[in-house]
Amino acid sequence: MMLEGKVAVVTGSGGGVGREIAIHMALAGAKVIINDIGASLSGEGQSATPAQQTKQIIEQRGGQAEISTDSVASWDSAGKIVQSALDHFGRIDIVVNNAGILRDQIFHRMSPEEWDSVIGVHLNGSFYMSRHAATHFRKQESGAYVHITSTSGLIGNFGQANYSAAKLGIVALSKSIALDMKRYNVRSNCLAPFAWSRMTSSIPAETPEQKARVEKIMRMGPEKNAPLAVFLASDAAREVSGQVFGPRMNELFLFSQSRPIRSIHSADGWTPEKIAEIALPALRPSFMPLDRSGEVLSWDPV
Structure with missing residues (x-):
């Protein structure tokens, strides 16, 4: 019961990784606001059914949960989600930012919409x-954020410039929150899930290589990500903030963050020609390759 007495809001918890996080947080003693608008993977349509199904599972296992079907995508409706925790349970201690949609498209064809x-x-x-x-976290001088990022942003992927940019942006947002709110005992961390869910079901599986990759992902259930989310939200992680983690089957990763990896100095400064002649050959061996996440994490999950 690592979350006994705490109230958690889990967005996008009508299915997949979000549902498993909500269930496990309830099993750990938290009262949970299940937030999900019930839309399709592309964000279309709306239904309370997915959230109701999560609520039923939690209550069948002895937990407490209420539902919010407001959208995270506007300031006012997001405020209603947070307010629902106060209305139903009187406080808020944990926010899991999991809600998401996909609009996969190769970059040169991606529309503004x-x-x-x-x-x-x-x-x-x-x-x-x-x-x-x-x-509310400031007033009570406590709170924990768990933001769901992705290796599409941390490493890279095809056809996901919008999703990758958003997910890497979330890492920067989390780090800023961790820095700004440390004085209030508020923590902020990121979790990059590895799981077969609606968010990964759109991965192409046409070539033999693609089919093999999808088969690996399909073996990874969304429930494998929940224990880390529960830990990061608990007081046991009171000294953990500003970090990026990834659970992959029975593996746990701590991801690096951007830091200088090589430097050279010129006492007379640099010209474009001098950069081409001296700096480029010195720095090139340390260039990062154009990898995708599946190429960096190439071994089979166990």
Whole structure:
């Protein structure tokens, strides 16, 4: 019961990784607001059924949960989600920013709408939810954020410029929250899930290589990500903030963050020609390759 007495809001918890996090937080003693608008993977349509199914599972296992079907993608509706925790349970201690949609498209064909809609849910939604909760976290001088990022942003992927930008932006948002709110005993961390869910079901599986990759991902259930989320939200992680983690089957990763990896100095300064002649050959061996996440994490999950 690591979350006994705490109240958690888990966005996008009508299915997949979000549902498993909500269930496990309830099993750990938290009272949970299940937030999900019940839309399709592309953000279309709306139904309370997914959230109701999560609530039923939690209550069948002896937990407490209520439902919010408001969207994270606008300031006012995100405020209603946070307020629902106060209305139902009297406080808020944990925010899990998990809600998301996909509009996969190769970059040179991506429309402004495909860009804006993904940024709106993932990045803006994470800010709106976090900012509304911050008012209450400051007053009580405690609180924990768990933001869901992705290796599409941390490493890279094809056809996901909008999603990748949003997910890497969430890492920067989390680090800023961790820095700004440390004085209030508020922590902020990121979790990059590895799981087969709606968010990964759109991965192409046409070539033999693609099919093999999808088969690996399908073996990774969304429930494998929940224990880390519970830990990061608990008082056991009181000294953990500003970090990026990834659970992959029975592996746990701590991801690096951007730091200088090589430097050279010229006492007379640099010209473009001098950079081409001296700096480029010196720095080139340390260039990062154009990898995708599946190429960096190439071994089979066990």
